Amino acid sequence: MPLRRLASLPRSVLATLPTPLERGPELGHGPRLWMKRDDLTGLGVGGNKARKLEFLCGEALALGADCLITVGAGQSNHCRMTAAAGARLGLETHLVLSGDKPDVLVGNQLLANLFGAHLHFTGVSPSHWGALEIARETLTEELAADGLRPHSIPIGGSTPVGALGYVTAMIELSQQCEAAEISPSAIVFTSSSGGTHAGLVAGKALLRSIGRTVPDILAIGVAKGVVMGMPDIAGLAAETLALLDSTGVVDDDIEIDARWLGDDYAEPTRAGDEAIAWAARRGGWVLDRTYSGKGFAGFLGNAAQGRWGADEDVIFIHTGGLPAVFAPGGLPAP
Numbered sequence: 001m002p003l004r005r006l007a008s009l010p011r012s013v014l015a016t017l018p019t020p021l022e023r024g025p026e027l028g029h030g031p032r033l034w035m036k037r038d039d040l041t042g043l044g045v046g047g048n049k050a051r052k053l054e055f056l057c058g059e060a061l062a063l064g065a066d067c068l069i070t071v072g073a074g075q076s077n078h079c080r081m082t083a084a085a086g087a088r089l090g091l092e093t094h095l096v097l098s099g100d101k102p103d104v105l106v107g108n109q110l111l112a113n114l115f116g117a118h119l120h121f122t123g124v125s126p127s128h129w130g131a132l133e134i135a136r137e138t139l140t141e142e143l144a145a146d147g148l149r150p151h152s153i154p155i156g157g158s159t160p161v162g163a164l165g166y167v168t169a170m171i172e173l174s175q176q177c178e179a180a181e182i183s184p185s186a187i188v189f190t191s192s193s194g195g196t197h198a199g200l201v202a203g204k205a206l207l208r209s210i211g212r213t214v215p216d217i218l219a220i221g222v223a224k225g226v227v228m229g230m231p232d233i234a235g236l237a238a239e240t241l242a243l244l245d246s247t248g249v250v251d252d253d254i255e256i257d258a259r260w261l262g263d264d265y266a267e268p269t270r271a272g273d274e275a276i277a278w279a280a281r282r283g284g285w286v287l288d289r290t291y292s293g294k295g296f297a298g299f300l301g302n303a304a305q306g307r308w309g310a311d312e313d314v315i316f317i318h319t320g321g322l323p324a325v326f327a328p329g330g331l332p333a334p
């Protein structure tokens with residue numbers, strides 16, 4: 001029933017799915033590593049937000065919107081992918097960004113501009129999500145007053161509708177695991193605005209309800225809000241399931257490892273930089289310093305601490321972040 005409901009919800013085809021599930025290199029100790037390549041979702045050079053945007057844009061079009069607004073840090077991957085979605089769907093797109101307008105656009109801003117989005121620089125610090133959200137709401141009201149019909153998307157696209165993208169990812173992964181004849185102990189990934197986490201947890205509850213063996217969902221928090229329990233992942237996952245007329249999230253499903261954040265969001269860490277080097281040299285994978293590098297440090301750290309045995313399979317979801325590698329401070333200096 002919930003699966004039929006999921007298939008009936010408005011969705012724009014934006015991502016190239018399924019993304020590959022690759023066997024990783026040997027760790028030398030601990031579990032077998034598998035990499036779920038959500039950096040290869042395709043839309044606007046890829047990343048996890050493409051999955052959320054399929055449902056968020058489906059919702060926008062169903063509501064008759066003619067314009068998209070969203071918000072993020074200056075080098076927001078979510079904003080860049082929203083710009084690409086707007087371009088694909090013919091929707092005017094406005095991005096509310098932290099920081100000041102730079103002289104030269106690089107990384108995600110370069111791409112967002114290339115996709116034709118309007119960039120609004122607020123001068124706000126990238127970790128002040130409250131102030132950024134207020135700026136988004138103000139801009140939404142202004143555009144509506146100008147006669148547009150804006151669809152306004154919160155930071156990271158982490159609404160119940162956005163999180164549906166990771167319910168479908170969880171189903172996709174369970175099919176790939178079946179084909180690979182593995183039953184993973186855990187799925188590990190980088191978490192900031194919480195929609196990916198909520199969707200995976202909701203997907204896990206759904207799979208459990210149809211009798212499947214389900215993995216641990218281990219979020220590595222890379223923003224102060226996440227590690228302080230904001231947003232409320234259990235609540236967001238329950239609201240996501242409610243869209244499918246379903247329930248079943250339990251508190252034990254929620255696990256956030258806060259040890260890999262370092263000083264703050266987007267402040268690089270030594271463990272993150274070492275994880276970036278490991279992934280590049282051992283797997284040919286490109287991780288970034290704000291998200292996937294810290295997340296992968298969390299995977300390597302938990303493996304080194306003996307959380308999983310040699311006969312276990314663990315999946316790391318590569319959530320993307322490539323363009324930030326080409327922005328100032330994007331990779332550690334040699």
Ligand SMILES: *Cc1c(COP(=O)(O)O)cnc(C)c1O
Binds near residue numbers: 047048190193292
């Ligand atoms: C947005 C993002 C995340 C975190 O996803 P949330 O759903 O916001 O928690 C992880 N990695 C990358 C590269 C991202 O852009």
